[in-house]
Structure formats: C-alpha cells, structure tokens
Amino acid sequence: MKPDPQQLQQLLAPVQDGMKRMREVIALQLADASPAVRDMVEHVSRFQGKQLRAALVLLCGDASSNSTDEHASIAAVVEMIHLATLVHDDVLDGAKVRRRVACVNERWDNQVAVLFGDYLYARAFALSTDLSSRLCSRVLAEATRRICIGEIEQAASRYDFEMSQERYEWIAGAKTATLYAAACELGARYPGGHESMGANMRQFGYELGLAFQIIDDCLDLTASLEQAGKSVGTDVADGKVTLPVLWAYRRADEARRAQIRDCYTLAGLEDRVARLSEVCELSAGVEFARARANELLRSAVARLALLPPGASRSALESVAGFVLARDH
Amino acid sequence: MKPDPQQLQQLLAPVQDGMKRMREVIALQLADASPAVRDMVEHVSRFQGKQLRAALVLLCGDASSNSTDEHASIAAVVEMIHLATLVHDDVLDGAKVRRRVACVNERWDNQVAVLFGDYLYARAFALSTDLSSRLCSRVLAEATRRICIGEIEQAASRYDFEMSQERYEWIAGAKTATLYAAACELGARYPGGHESMGANMRQFGYELGLAFQIIDDCLDLTASLEQAGKSVGTDVADGKVTLPVLWAYRRADEARRAQIRDCYTLAGLEDRVARLSEVCELSAGVEFARARANELLRSAVARLALLPPGASRSALESVAGFVLARDH
Secondary structure, eight states, X not given: OOOOHHHHHHHTGGGHHHHHHHHHHHHXXXXXXXXXXXXXXXXXXXXXXXXXXXXXXXXXXXXXXXXXXXXHHHHHHHHHHXXXXXXXXXXXXXXXXXXXEEOHHHHSOHHHHHHHHHHHHHHHHHHHHTSSSTHHHHHHHHHHHHHHHHHHHHHHTTTOTTOOHHHHXXXXXXXXXXXXXXXXXXXXXXXXXXXXXXXXXXXXXXXXXXXXXHHHHHHHHHSOHHHHSSOOSHHHHHTOOOHHHHHHHHHSOHHHHHHHHHHHHOTTOSOHHHHHHHHSOHHHHHHHHHHHHHHHHHHHHXXXXXXXXXXXXXXXXXXXXXXXXXXX | OOOOHHHHHHHTGGGHHHHHHHHHHHHHHTOOSOHHHHHHHHHHTTTOTTOHHHHXXXXXXXXXXXXXXXXXXXXXXXXXHHHHHHHHHHHHHOOSEETTEEOHHHHSOXXXXXXXXXXXXXXXXXXXXXXXXXXXXXXXXXXXXXXXXXXXXXXXXXXXXXXXXXXXXXXXXXXXXXXXXXXXXXXXXXXXXOHHHHHHHXXXXXXXXXXXXXXXXXXXXXXXXXXXXXXXXXXXXXXOOOHXXXXXXXXXXXXXXXXXXXXXXXXXXXXXXXXXXXXXXXXXXXXXXXXXXXXXHHHHHHHGGGSOOSHHHHHHHHHHHHHHHOOO
C-alpha cells in the first residue's frame, strides 16, 4: 500500500467538518494586525501538511463519544504548536527545503524564524486559555515542555553511536510522540474526567507517534529528495544517529564502525547516506526499524478495542496503516 | 544618582520574602531530570540580573493590598518568560557577552539556545496553568504574543531611518513594556476583579517599561563594554535605529543622513558608535531620548497616587528613579 494524500483525506471523512472548523480557527487566530506577521503566516500556511495531529484530536473525540464544540479549537491549538516546532526545527536543522516550500529561515533569516515560532507558541497558548476547561492548557504546556527536553537531549546526543535503543526511543518519544499522545488524550477526555480512557488513548497516541518518528528516520535515509518533498539525509549531516544506523553500528566490527563514524564526520563528503549504505548493513537496519514501528502500531491498534466500533475507530486503525506505509 | 545593585536590593526590602520564594519556585521548576537541561539551567541562572519584573509583581500586589500566596509563583512565571526572551535574544543579536557571562549560544550553539528558550516558555506556561485563577495564563499568553509581534516588527524595521517616533515607541512598547505592564497588572488584580486598579497599574508598568527600553537604547550607544557588562553598540551593528539616532537623523541634512546610514551599513567599520557621534548630533539625540524617558516616568509615578501611601508605593516610586539613573 502506497497511500496518497487523497487516501488520507478519505480516512478523515468522519471528522471533515471538524477539520474545516479547525482550519478556520487557525486562520482567525493568525489574522494578525502586524504586517510582518501576516507575511509570515501567509508563507507558512503553505507548509500545511497532513494535519494528522489535529485529525487525531477529532477522531479520538468522536471514537470515544466525547466530541464537544471545543474540539476543533483544541485541534487548532495542537496544530499551531506543531507548526511552531516545525518553524523552530528549520532554524535548527538548516534543512533546505520543507515540503517543497522554502523554509522560513531561507526567505527571512534565523532571527525571524525564532520569533515567528515563539509567536505561534504564544498564539496557541493564548487560544488554549480561552477554552472552558483548563485541561487543554495543562496537557499541552506539559507536552511542550517534554518536546523541548526531547529536542535538547537529542542535540546533546549527536554523534553518539553507542546510544541504546531505549534511549533512542526515549528521545524520539519525547520530541515527537508526546504531541500525538496529548492530541489523543485531549480528544478522548476533554473537558475532564474519563481518566482511564484518556490514559488508554494517550498510550495509543504515544505508540503511533513513536512509530511515525521511526518511519520518519527511515525515510530520511531512504527517500530521494523528490519523494520526500523535503531535504533528506539531513540526519546524517546533522549528527543524528537514528535507529537503523544504531542497529547497523552495533553489528559492525571496529573497522566498519570507524567507517560509519566517518560517514557522519568527514568534511566535504557529498552523499553521506550512499556512502553509509556501502560501509554497513543500512537496509537491514532500516528493516529492523520498520519492524519495530510495525510492532508499536500493532500495540497501538490493539488499544482501540476499548472503543465502540464505528467510522472513527476504523479511521484510527487506518491512520496506523498510513503511518507505516507512507513514503513521504 | 548612580544606583548600584545594593540600592536596588534596598528598594525591594518590602518584598524580599516574596523574592526569595520566587527564586525558590524558579529553582524547583527548573530542577529537571534531563542532564542536558540541568546543565543549561545552571549556566543561565548566572544571568539572573535585577529580576525587576518579578519585583514589580510583588510590589504592585503589596501596594494595592492585593498580595496572595500565589504572587511569588506569578513573579516566577514572569521572570521565566523574561529569561526565555533573553535566551532567544542571544540567538538573534549575536551579542557576545551578556552580563559578563558567555551567552547560551556561545557555549552551546544557536540550536540549543532556541530549544532552551522554548523550554523556559513551556515551563512558565505549565506553572501558570497550575495557579488557582486563569488570569495569569491569559494575561501572560497575550503578553508573550505581543512581545513576539514587537520583536518581529523590529526585525522588519531594521535600517529604517525614516521611522516615526510613534512607531519606534510602539515597537519598544510591544517588545519590552508589555511584560512590565503584565507584571504590574497581575500584581494589582490577580486572581481577578479590580479592573480599574489593574488598568491603572498596567499603564504604570507600560510607561515604566517603555522608559526602561529607551534608556537601554541610550546605554547601548553610550556605555562602554565594561560599564554595561554586556555587548554595547550592537544595535547599530544589527541595524536597529533607536530613538537617539532617529532624532539626530531627522535633524541632519541629506549629506549627513548618508553618513549616518554608512555608520550602520559599511562593511568592516570598527567602532560604529564612535563614528556615528562624529557625523551627527548623537549626544543631543541621547539627551532627547532621556528627556522622553523622564516624561514617561513622571506620568508613571503620577499613577501611583491612586495607591495608599506605604513602603511598597515608595519602592515603586524609587524603581522609576532607578530606571532613569541606571548606567547598566
């Protein structure tokens, strides 16, 4: 299965009204009086992407029979936080292209990308403080804190080829799965109560998000620039040692290990990933990582058994399949 | 009057218990399990500084007979937001030294400075969502949004020598005075009600903060590196045209104006500020800006007449004097 964006749209059919309202809320929130800000909003709105995290808020709400009038706003807050992390990631990675649109920091500069990311965070929190229950603010402030810690630990672990799989997953979980987990928990239990269903859906989101990040790390190694629509192979250039490489490194002898390290560190190396696949069992590493993602997704889907059957539960199951099969 | 830090400590005597609790709250909030984060917190805690914004929360609370058990936490949230803006400012400005401690982005890199600033924002919002009233989250989320807009507009206005004084003050107000205003409003009216006293103290904080920024801009031009304990003359190198220069530019003829622009833009110029003071009436511009700051401070102090006399009201009056007289 090679899902295309249209297929994802079909998956999201049960919540398409909510998605539309979510997009309206974001547009309203970002309709700012400042001309410089309007300029950036316009530019960034082309990033848009799958808005999967917003969809999870709505699908989990619907599947748990817990939809409220505020779910579209919660979805908007989650998407805006995600957008803020993307904008700040562009400062970090020096990635040249994201979704075929020049990054904020290419059109403007790092300075403005930092400020605009801050603005999106601030807008997201301001919106969350307007909701009737404080649960959204609380869950997302805590989620944002964990995302930052994950990113900071990732930065501190660059070029760490001895990293355990457990630590790799802790970092990937903190920086990526946290927001999926928060989206699913909020969907299932906002405005409050429903602790056990909330915890279950939180776990669903966490496993889904962790699998998403593992697949993302595989795609950074395997996809061509054209397929991905964003810069690929950037992890190697940035010193991020991801699961496929960790697996291959662990199985390599000392001479091979030195060659793997060279792929990351030698100055002027043109195609680091191509070189990496020559010196180690990279595709076996990718296979291992994909199997791990698959395992996580099966565990995630099993948790959906607690929900009543229906279109939204089916859609959540399909989203898991989409995460595994996506090639960009 | 050349106030020294000890004098400021004396001014803050009426709220020294609250300041101590505020510092304890920050320490507790930043005592994170992540080793990389602990490292950064340790480093940044040496920035500390005057913690004037936190003091304003407490003084305004006390002076309005509105102190609560939560004021120290509000003060901590305000300080953490301020710290986050400082950390992100260091990414922006490329300032080499801040308060004689190497900046976060010198010891680590831009990437980590962005993440750590995000972490501080997230921590601040998480703490604010634990307070009994949502007023703190609401006021500070909105304040943060305005701060970002101010910074973005400032970035968009670099090298704009035709800027009106009104626009200069709008930007300085948004990026700096907003947090002073929020601190004073929250001090005077948290957990809620007291709208008119809140609005009055908000105005007090706004004028105080705007004066603070104007003086800051003057000091960037006049202070030596040693006096300031942070990089000076950076505004000119960064293309920030501040009030003293706008004033001098408006009064210069076309030939002089070209020379002023050259001070900002010529590559390789060693001491841009020294050159600026040769080609235009810079010290008269500084005098004009200081007079404007003085005017704002007098208006701010007049607002304190609505408060009952007492040690905290006197301290607020003295803080205004401190802002005007400080030389770093």
